[in-house]
Amino acid sequence: MTGTEDGLAAPIAVEAPAKINLYLHVVARRPDGYHLLDSLMVFAGVGDTVTVTPADALELVIDGPFAGDLPAGDDNLVVHAARLLQQTAGVSDGARVRLTKRLPVASGIGGGSADAAACLKALVRLWRVDIADEALSRLGLRIGADVPVCLAGRPAFVGGIGERLEPAPALPPAWLVLANPGVAVPTAAVFGRRQGPYSPPSRFDMAPASVEALAALIRARGNDLTEPAVGLAPVIGEVLAALRALTGSLVARMSGSGATGFGLFADKAAAESAASDLRRQQPSWWVVAAPVAGTGQAG
16 A cells, blocks of 8 residues: 555655635534635646655754744644654655745745645655545645645635635636735634625636626635734735736735735736835835636636
8 A cells, every 4th residue: 555665766756736725604613613615726827846755753953044934843734744744654764855935935825735635646646645536635635625635636616614615617828916014824813703794605607708708706705714814914905006006917916814915917027027016115125926727827
C-alpha cells in the first residue's frame, strides 16, 4: 500500500493556488455551531508550493516571503495533514516537506487549506498510498472546510461546511487583482460577529458568455462575511474601495473571511496595469495580478 523506494528520490512538487470566493452566502447554522455556506470558488494563478522528498522522519521546512508568519510545528496544517495521512494509511515512512509560502497568512484565500491539500497530494504519490478521491476528500475535511475544494482544484459551487462540491458551469477567461493590507483576520472571530438573516443559495446553471456577464452575476451576489470582517479590520473597507476604483475593475469583493479583496478584470493587460497602480498607491499592501485558473488566460 505504501513505501518509498531507492529510485524515488526526486522531489515531488505540488502547487497550492490561492482559493477565491467569487461570492459567499451564509445560508444556515447547524446545531453544533457550524455555518452552512453557498459559495462559488475558483483558483488563481498564484500560490504556494509544497515539495516533498523521502526522509526517515516527518519534518517541515518553510521558506518564501511569508515564511516568518507561520509556525513549523504540529499546529501547522501541513504537518496536521501529513500526520493524518500517515495514521489513516498506516504509513511508517517519513518525509521532508518544504513549504514555499507566497500567500499571506490568515487572509481568506485558503492558503493553509491549499497547502494542506497540496501536501496530501504530494505524500500520496511519495508514499504510494492507494486511496480513492472521495476518501481523500473526507480526510481533507477533517483538516479544514476548504481542503476538499482545494483537493479538487477546479471551479466549484461549495455547500454544507465545505464537503458538498458541485462543478461550476464553464467560466470565461478572466483576471484578478488580489490585495491584502497585511492584517490577519481570524475566521472564527468573523463568523462570531455575523448577524442578521441568512441568505438564500444563489447558484446559477448557465455558463456566463463573457467576463462582463460573470461580473454581473457576482454583483448580484455578495460575501456575507464582509460586514463582520470590516468591523474587525476597517482597513478591509479601504481595500475594497481601492479595488473598485481601479481602471478596468468590473466588480470587487472580499474573499473568504478576509482580509484579501479581489477585483475582476477582463484581461491580463488591464489587471497588470491596475495592480501596478495599486502598488504605487499602497506600497505596504500585498498586491498581485493573476488569471482565474481553469478558464483560459485572457491576453
